[in-house]
Amino acid sequence: MNTNHPVRIAIALFGVAIIVGAYFIGRSDERNGTNTPLETIVSTATAAITSPTGILEERDVYYPGTEAIGPDEMRVVALGTGMPSVRPKQASACWLVELGNGDKFLFDIGSGCHERLAAQKIPYDYLNKVFIGHLHVDHMGDLPSLWLGGTVMNRLVPLRIWGPTGATPEYGTQYSMDRMQEMYKWDIATRSGVIDFRGGVLEVNEFPFDGLNKVIYNENDVIIRSFPAVHGLDGAVSFILEWNGLTFVYGSDTIPNKWYVEYAKGADIAIHESFLPPPLLVTKQGFNPLEALTVGTQGHTSPEQFAKVMSMVKPRLAVGYHFYNDFDIKPEMMKRIRTLYDGPLELAVDYMVFNVTKDSIKTRMSAIDEDIWPSPPILEKIPPDVSEFPFSAFTISGALPMLDVVQPLYDEINDLYGTDYEPFFKPPEPAEE
Numbered sequence: 001m002n003t004n005h006p007v008r009i010a011i012a013l014f015g016v017a018i019i020v021g022a023y024f025i026g027r028s029d030e031r032n033g034t035n036t037p038l039e040t041i042v043s044t045a046t047a048a049i050t051s052p053t054g055i056l057e058e059r060d061v062y063y064p065g066t067e068a069i070g071p072d073e074m075r076v077v078a079l080g081t082g083m084p085s086v087r088p089k090q091a092s093a094c095w096l097v098e099l100g101n102g103d104k105f106l107f108d109i110g111s112g113c114h115e116r117l118a119a120q121k122i123p124y125d126y127l128n129k130v131f132i133g134h135l136h137v138d139h140m141g142d143l144p145s146l147w148l149g150g151t152v153m154n155r156l157v158p159l160r161i162w163g164p165t166g167a168t169p170e171y172g173t174q175y176s177m178d179r180m181q182e183m184y185k186w187d188i189a190t191r192s193g194v195i196d197f198r199g200g201v202l203e204v205n206e207f208p209f210d211g212l213n214k215v216i217y218n219e220n221d222v223i224i225r226s227f228p229a230v231h232g233l234d235g236a237v238s239f240i241l242e243w244n245g246l247t248f249v250y251g252s253d254t255i256p257n258k259w260y261v262e263y264a265k266g267a268d269i270a271i272h273e274s275f276l277p278p279p280l281l282v283t284k285q286g287f288n289p290l291e292a293l294t295v296g297t298q299g300h301t302s303p304e305q306f307a308k309v310m311s312m313v314k315p316r317l318a319v320g321y322h323f324y325n326d327f328d329i330k331p332e333m334m335k336r337i338r339t340l341y342d343g344p345l346e347l348a349v350d351y352m353v354f355n356v357t358k359d360s361i362k363t364r365m366s367a368i369d370e371d372i373w374p375s376p377p378i379l380e381k382i383p384p385d386v387s388e389f390p391f392s393a394f395t396i397s398g399a400l401p402m403l404d405v406v407q408p409l410y411d412e413i414n415d416l417y418g419t420d421y422e423p424f425f426k427p428p429e430p431a432e433e
């Protein structure tokens with residue numbers, strides 16, 4: 001016996017009822033002098049049954065580049081929440097803060113985060129202020145990529161860096177940035193004269209690492225302060241950004257310290273590292289037990305230490321980061337944190353977004369478009385001077401000019417833009433007799 005039989009009969013009768021009903025409605029339309037086709041009536045009835053959704057008023061997902069920031073709003077985007085060894089799910093430390101006045105700031109620029117930054121679809125001219133908490137590679141590893149890659153992606157304004165001094169000059173940000181410019185001498189030489197390279201200028205602002213809540217930035221009603229962190233060596237700091245009555249605190253890396261507890265108190269959003277607990281550093285990361293204890297509690301902050309810090313700071317939202325945040329790890333982190341801290345809490349992963357206003361803090365995840373192109377620059381580009389390519393006669397002698405395919409490309413551009421550009425590489429002049 002077929003148990004579906006009554007259901008099938010009911011569906012069939014319902015369908016017949018719609019068609020018959022539609023027929024009689026159509027007849028009545030005819031009698032009333034109107035003429036609604038039978039198919040229209042049937043499709044309208046079917047649409048009502050399938051219940052179309054339309055556009056949702058409240059978005060549960062953040063789509064970069066599609067959502068205006070409110071005039072009183074601070075938007076914080078986690079662009080790197082993982083470890084020094086980057087992985088597809090998590091880059092190293094990087095946080096983007098966008099304000100309702102249009103300003104944007106980067107806090108740390110760790111390895112792998114540039115790709116997450118690009119996914120925000122923000123013109124690079126606006127991404128020119130970077131605050132580095134300390135000079136570990138997982139907090140500045142993508143700086144060369146943002147600096148030099150950014151020039152190709154249309155940044156025409158200097159890249160501005162803020163970072164701390166060290167115990168001696170060679171451990172400071174200025175020394176590091178000078179060497180970075182030396183390291184990329186070849187890169188710089190290949191780009192200047194070929195593209196508009198104004199964005200290649202690096203502005204370095206080194207400030208004393210031991211300043212106690214000292215203002216290091218004060219522009220456009222945005223104040224950024226720094227205070228010391230306890231991590232690695234002298235020369236690690238944490239930051240506070242204040243704007244429009246909202247306070248963002250970023251620890252970079254540090255073990256619990258009295259300055260964070262004092263200056264971060266009552267912050268709207270307080271970010272602090274929360275490292276893997278020592279037992280997981282042994283089993284998951286392959287540390288030996290002493291390494292796990294030393295790194296996990298004396299160089300970094302265990303979940304329990306994080307919890308104790310946040311129970312003293314009492315922010316509107318506490319955010320932990322700097323661990324591999326997986327489905328089997330997060331419950332263990334939460335269990336340990338919740339023994340000592342029961343306030344508002346998020347454990348960040350890359351692309352987590354926080355919309356902060358005086359009334360609410362909303363946490364969402366971003367939906368990322370992988371096909372990202374650079375946004376146009378703010379300033380007009382200046383054509384470079386390509387009259388001389390910096391090659392020796394030796395290298396020029398090896399180039400194949402291929403004018404049969406290159407000249408048409410020049411002609412195509414010259415026709416499109418009314419220019420008269422010529423290729424640099426030409427076939428060699430015939431030797432004189």
Ligand SMILES: [Zn+2]
Pocket residue numbers: 134136139231232253
């Ligand atoms: Zn570090």
Ligand SMILES: [Zn+2]
Pocket residue numbers: 093136138139253322
């Ligand atoms: Zn770190």
